[in-house]
Amino acid sequence: MAVDADSSFFQWVVYILQHYWPLFLRGAEVTLIISLTGTIIGFAIGILIGVIRTIPMDQNTHPLKRILFKIINFLLLCYIEVFRGTPMIVQAMVIFYGVAMIWGIHLSTFAAGIFIVSINTGAYMAEIVRGGIISIDKGQFEAAHAIGMTHSQTMSNIVLPQAIRNILPALSNEFVINIKDTSVLNVIGVTELFFQSKSAAGNNYRYFEVFLITCLVYLIMTFTVTRILRYWEKRLDGPSVYTIHGSQTVPEAEIKIVGRE
Amino acid sequence: METIIEIRHLQKFFGKNEVLKDINFSVSRGEVVCIIGASGSGKSTLLRCLNLLELPTSGEILYHGQNILEQNISNAVYRAKMGMVFQQFNLFNNLSVLENCTVGQIKVLKRSAEESRKTAMEYLELVGMAQFINARPHQISGGQKQRVAIARALSMEPEALLFDEPTSALDPEMVGEVLKVMKNLARSGLTMLVVTHEMAFARDVAHRVVFMDGGVIVEDDTPDVIFDHPNNERTRVFLKRILDD
Ligand SMILES: Nc1ncnc2c1ncn2[C@@H]1O[C@H](COP(=O)(O)OP(=O)(O)O)[C@@H](O)[C@H]1O
Ligand SMILES: [Mg+2]
Numbered sequence: 001m002a003v004d005a006d007s008s009f010f011q012w013v014v015y016i017l018q019h020y021w022p023l024f025l026r027g028a029e030v031t032l033i034i035s036l037t038g039t040i041i042g043f044a045i046g047i048l049i050g051v052i053r054t055i056p057m058d059q060n061t062h063p064l065k066r067i068l069f070k071i072i073n074f075l076l077l078c079y080i081e082v083f084r085g086t087p088m089i090v091q092a093m094v095i096f097y098g099v100a101m102i103w104g105i106h107l108s109t110f111a112a113g114i115f116i117v118s119i120n121t122g123a124y125m126a127e128i129v130r131g132g133i134i135s136i137d138k139g140q141f142e143a144a145h146a147i148g149m150t151h152s153q154t155m156s157n158i159v160l161p162q163a164i165r166n167i168l169p170a171l172s173n174e175f176v177i178n179i180k181d182t183s184v185l186n187v188i189g190v191t192e193l194f195f196q197s198k199s200a201a202g203n204n205y206r207y208f209e210v211f212l213i214t215c216l217v218y219l220i221m222t223f224t225v226t227r228i229l230r231y232w233e234k235r236l237d238g239p240s241v242y243t244i245h246g247s248q249t250v251p252e253a254e255i256k257i258v259g260r261e
Numbered sequence: 262m263e264t265i266i267e268i269r270h271l272q273k274f275f276g277k278n279e280v281l282k283d284i285n286f287s288v289s290r291g292e293v294v295c296i297i298g299a300s301g302s303g304k305s306t307l308l309r310c311l312n313l314l315e316l317p318t319s320g321e322i323l324y325h326g327q328n329i330l331e332q333n334i335s336n337a338v339y340r341a342k343m344g345m346v347f348q349q350f351n352l353f354n355n356l357s358v359l360e361n362c363t364v365g366q367i368k369v370l371k372r373s374a375e376e377s378r379k380t381a382m383e384y385l386e387l388v389g390m391a392q393f394i395n396a397r398p399h400q401i402s403g404g405q406k407q408r409v410a411i412a413r414a415l416s417m418e419p420e421a422l423l424f425d426e427p428t429s430a431l432d433p434e435m436v437g438e439v440l441k442v443m444k445n446l447a448r449s450g451l452t453m454l455v456v457t458h459e460m461a462f463a464r465d466v467a468h469r470v471v472f473m474d475g476g477v478i479v480e481d482d483t484p485d486v487i488f489d490h491p492n493n494e495r496t497r498v499f500l501k502r503i504l505d506d
Contacts, residue, residue, distance in 0.1 A: 060316065139351035142314055143410075147365035147417050148341030157364055161355040 012209045020200045020210075027196030028217050034113045034185070034192060035178035041114070042121025043171055047164075049076050049122070050129025051155060076126070083123030089184035092116050096188040113190040117178055128170045132163035165236060172229035176222045193217060262289040264326075265420055265452055266311065271320035273306055280306050282476040284320070288421065288454060293447045295463035295484075296456045298473035299499060304456040307473070308423050311454070312343050341369050344414030344422040348430050350406040352398040358385070358409050359394035362416040370417065377416070384412040388442050404435030408442055421452035428459060460503060464488050472496045 003015045053073060057066055083091065096112045099105050107115065136159050144154035183194035193214060201210035266288045273281035280303045288294055296304050309315040311322065313329070313336050321328045329339050353361050362381035366372040372380070385391040388408040398406060407427055414422055427443070428436045440462050447453055447466040457463060463470055463484060470487040472480045472495075480487060480496045491497050 058316070137351075139347060139349050140353065143345075143347065143351035143353065145314060146312055146340060146343075146345035146347075147413070148337045148339075148369040149365065150337050153368050157368060158353050158355065165355070 009209060012204075012206050013213065016200065016204070016206065016209055016213060023196045023200050024193070024213065024217055027191065027193035028221060030110070030113075030190065030196075031179060031182050031192040031194075032221060034110070034117055034190070035175060035182050037114050038117025038121055038182075039171070039175040039178050041118035042125050042174070045118065045122030046125025046127075046129045047160070049080075049126035050133055050163075051160070052076065053126070053130050054133045056151065079119075080123045080126050083120050084127075087184075088116065088120050088181055089187055091120060092185055092188050109185075109188055109190045112188060113182065113185045113192070116185065117182060121174055121178060124174060125171070128167050128174075129163065132167040133159060135166065136162050168229070168233050168236070172226065172233070175229070176226060179221050179225065180218060262291065264289050265324070267321075267323040267326075268311075269321040269323065271307075271310060271322070272318050273303075273310060273315060274318045280476050281310070281317070284476075284478055286471065286478060286481055288452060290420075290452055291450045292468050293451075293453045293455070293466055294469045294471060295467040296454065296471045296473060297458070297460070297463060297487075297499075298479075302473045303476040304473055305425050308345075308425050308454065308456055312340055312345050312423060314345075337369065341365070341417055342420045344417055344419035346407070346410050346414055346422065346424045346427050348426040350398075350403070350410045350430070352406055352410055352413070354398050356397075357394065358390060358396050358398075358401070361398070361409060362413045365413070365417050380418070381412070381416045384415040385409070387415070387445075388412045389438075402435060403431045404438045407431065407435075407439045411439075411442055411446075415446075421454060422446070424453065424455040424457070426456050426458065428457070458503070460488070460500075472499065474499065 003011055007015070053076060055069065057069055061069075092112070095116055096107065096109075099107055099112075133155075140158055140162070141154055144158045149157070182190070182192050185192055186195035186198065189195070197210050197214040201207045204210075264287050268284055268286055271281055271284040272279070284307060296307070298304050306315055310317045317330065320330075322330055324334070324339060324342070327334060329336075352358075353364065356364060359378065359381055362385060363374070363377040366377035366380060367374060382391060382394075385394065388411050390405060390408050390412060393401060393405065393409075398409075401409070411422075411427075424443070428439050431439065436459070440459060443453070443455070443462070444466055455463075455467070467484050469481060470484050471478055472487060472491075472493070474495050480491060480493045482492070486492070487496060488500065491500065
């Protein structure tokens with residue numbers, strides 16, 4: 001189908017879809033990969049920092065250890081404040097060009113994109129994870145300590161699994177935000193969806209039609225991801241039904257009990 | 262009889278508030294000691310010091326003659342020997358009933374999964390909760406939770422079991438099932454230290470009753486003496502108030 005300046009809006013949309021769908025697809029792919037990888041790495045950073053920042057210190061802790069802890073804590077706080085207090089688009093510029101200038105390392109735009117999204121997400125997740133850990137009932141820590149678990153055993157077996165379950169919605173949210181916010185990476189030339197849309201639009205001077213399609217692609221991605229993650233969260237809660245093993249008369253009997261709550 | 266724990270001149274401050282003042286007492290193997298006293302008298306703090314959930318400000322806690330407040334015995338090892346049952350149950354919410362009873366054995370005692378399961382089943386059987394191994398804590402009643410908490414503590418095969426008002430958070434109809442389990446444990450020769458307001462239980466199963474008031478042990482004697490002819494006026498007043506309502 002040929003189009004010109006007199007073609008209708010609809011004709012242009014069809015034309016663009018026909019000619020540029022591989023571009024949209026590649027852009028969407030890059031967007032998804034960067035935001036997914038960035039969210040996962042950011043989550044890992046967040047857990048690490050959240051766990052470090054909640055290490056208990058008391059009067060019995062060695063003074064040197066306490067000072068070291070204070071220093072690390074201060075540095076982590078700086079990281080969190082800086083990355084939460086500045087726009088990602090500016091962080092992208094500073095990091096991409098800074099790394100090249102200061103260390104002479106020329107990151108690929110793709111690697112730089114993942115790096116930026118990761119540490120940005122890490123700064124947000126660090127506080128979310130810390131909040132998740134703090135909000136776990138003190139009784140869970142005490143019961144674990146009472147049976148002789150160390151702090152790290154308590155964390156990995158009892159507290160973190162519960163904290164992580166509680167912050168999954170925030171993690172999903174962060175992922176969705178990242179899908180949208182990776183669009184700022186176009187300033188350093190990452191070929192994500194927004195970047196690809198810009199070139200498609202520039203080729204034809206059809207900004208409205210192209211970006212309407214772009215809009216739709218973003219919407220499909222965020223909507224799908226939200227649904228999938230919600231389904232996954234539900235599954236993680238396990239069955240609301242448990243099985244009673246054996247009964248007084250028939251040892252093999254299994255009785256299903258619908259849980260409370 | 263062999264002394265398991267001996268407390269000498271134990272003192273605990275919360276800020277400027279002296280909550281435990283020069284506490285001295287000991288527990289022998291197989292003894293059941295009930296601690297009674299008004300709310301705020303320091304009963305929980307004493308129990309929590311015994312399990313190192315609170316660090317005493319000064320004094321000694323001798324475990325088989327060894328002071329555990331000096332760092333030559335690891336806190337974790339010692340705690341594994343002192344089981345604790347909490348008023349609020351504190352079952353691990355992310356684990357099933359069975360896993361609640363095996364996780365400590367596997368992680369702390371380094372037992373195999375199979376052995377842990379066997380031990381856990383034995384104690385879950387004892388408290389009548391073996392049928393519920395797959396249930397999650399939020400799916401069972403308060404009385405059932407507390408029985409699982411007891412099985413969890415027993416699965417560690419501790420030298421002594423500390424109970425902090427184990428029935429105070431329960432609906433009245435569930436108190437009986439938990440007390441029955443505890444009575445059986447007491448009769449089986451388990452060393453128990455029980456903070457409780459259940460005076461009938463204390464009179465029935467305790468070898469000794471300790472009355473605390475204002476952070477001090479006012480009286481420490483047999484149930485007969487404490488309940489029938491206490492030596493101290495404060496004990497008399499407390500019991501009169503409790504038993505009258
Ligand atoms: N973590 C704490 N910080 C400050 N004060 C506390 C703390 N725990 C208990 N206390 C205080 O210590 C006193 C004794 O408390 P507790 O041992 O819980 O008494 P009981 O168990 O006999 O009711 C109370 O005055 C209480 O307010
Ligand atoms: Mg108390």
